[in-house]
Amino acid sequence: MRRLALILFLFASAIVASAAETNFTCVVCGKTPLTGRIWMSKWGAVCDDCYKLENHCSLCGLPIRVGDGSVKTGDGRFICRFDKRDAILDTAEAREVFVDTRRELMELFGRSFALNFPEVKVDLFDVDYWSEKGRDDGLHKFGFSSTRKNKSGVCTHEVVMLSGQRRTELVATAAHEYTHLWINENRPPEHAIAADTVEAICELSAYKLMEAQSQPEELSRILANPYTHGEIKKLVALEKENGVAYIQNWVKNGTTAALETEVSALAAPVRKPALMFTNLPALLPAALKLDGLMLEGAKRRVIISGVSFAAGETRKVSLQNRTVQIRCREIRTDSVALEVDGMAEPLTLRVGEEKYLP
Ligand SMILES: [Zn+2]
Numbered sequence: 001m002r003r004l005a006l007i008l009f010l011f012a013s014a015i016v017a018s019a020a021e022t023n024f025t026c027v028v029c030g031k032t033p034l035t036g037r038i039w040m041s042k043w044g045a046v047c048d049d050c051y052k053l054e055n056h057c058s059l060c061g062l063p064i065r066v067g068d069g070s071v072k073t074g075d076g077r078f079i080c081r082f083d084k085r086d087a088i089l090d091t092a093e094a095r096e097v098f099v100d101t102r103r104e105l106m107e108l109f110g111r112s113f114a115l116n117f118p119e120v121k122v123d124l125f126d127v128d129y130w131s132e133k134g135r136d137d138g139l140h141k142f143g144f145s146s147t148r149k150n151k152s153g154v155c156t157h158e159v160v161m162l163s164g165q166r167r168t169e170l171v172a173t174a175a176h177e178y179t180h181l182w183i184n185e186n187r188p189p190e191h192a193i194a195a196d197t198v199e200a201i202c203e204l205s206a207y208k209l210m211e212a213q214s215q216p217e218e219l220s221r222i223l224a225n226p227y228t229h230g231e232i233k234k235l236v237a238l239e240k241e242n243g244v245a246y247i248q249n250w251v252k253n254g255t256t257a258a259l260e261t262e263v264s265a266l267a268a269p270v271r272k273p274a275l276m277f278t279n280l281p282a283l284l285p286a287a288l289k290l291d292g293l294m295l296e297g298a299k300r301r302v303i304i305s306g307v308s309f310a311a312g313e314t315r316k317v318s319l320q321n322r323t324v325q326i327r328c329r330e331i332r333t334d335s336v337a338l339e340v341d342g343m344a345e346p347l348t349l350r351v352g353e354e355k356y357l358p
């Protein structure tokens with residue numbers, strides 16, 4: 001029925017610059033040049049004063065200061081001026097996203113994924129719609145769907161989605177909720193499906209759509225989301241083997257509560273593993289990234305994709321698709337020069353920048 005996700009706080013890196021001035025400007029208050037303790041956000045440097053501010057952007061964690069161009073939602077969440085450009089706060093816009101998402105799912109999965117009762121009422125809601133404020137388990141509702149069936153079998157569909165999501169996240173939420181509606185129409189009452197499996201089938205639609213739209217960050221986020229208790233990983237593997245039509249057909253004609261038991265039955269008598277996990281992306285970083293810089297006199301250190309280096313050191317860094325040997329050649333005030341095994345030219349990484357290796 002609903003889509004949950006973890007809220008992530010995105011301050012991965014801090015720079016400490018002592019006497020030496022940097023050329024950083026605080027993206028929150030505009031102070032420049034910054035010295036002392038400097039925090040890196042995905043949008044740029046943040047001074048230590050702003051870092052200590054009480055309110056944060058609900059999407060990226062950036063501190064919020066009065067008059068900095070951020071917006072406040074009806075339920076008291078803040079959205080920073082950077083995320084504001086991409087966040088959807090308007091119901092008409094959310095409805096367009098839903099319509100586009102539904103069309104794209106149909107292109108991806110075929111006409112069999114259409115609704116027999118195509119009318120869907122779509123709305124946006126604020127968090128306190130479900131009195132969610134004050135929950136401390138880090139889980140958060142992103143969307144909700146319901147279908148009412150009258151005596152003659154006519155369905156009335158409704159979807160509500162959280163206001164202030166980034167466009168891409170709203171697309172994933174819309175795909176998830178649309179799939180609930182399709183299951184509501186197509187699952188016969190005698191086919192009971194486990195709750196985790198229903199959620200995973202819905203999340204699979206979001207996954208396939210994000211894959212088609214080349215959104216690797218969303219794919220990792222969907223796989224890492226704990227709320228299907230791992231079922232989503234099984235379904236991604238199952239879909240790779242058998243296709244979406246297999247899963248749709250199971251919803252309509254299956255008899256078991258979860259998909260995997262039927263699959264192992266089909267795989268008999270040769271018991272090759274029906275579910276393959278080996279080709280799922282691991283949750284290692286995909287790209288090389290300068291996570292942090294420490295500039296204290298001669299003791300300079302950097303953190304590259306989670307691994308710490310001093311100048312001149314050689315270490316191994318594990319990425320999603322491979323492990324590379326890296327020598328840290330030089331640490332500058334806002335970047336680092338690296339020698340990457342197998343690359344002819346040294347690679348320069350700036351703070352917060354990501355580079356995918358060829
Ligand atoms: Zn500041």
Ligand SMILES: [Zn+2]
Nearest residue numbers: 057060080083
């Ligand atoms: Zn933000």
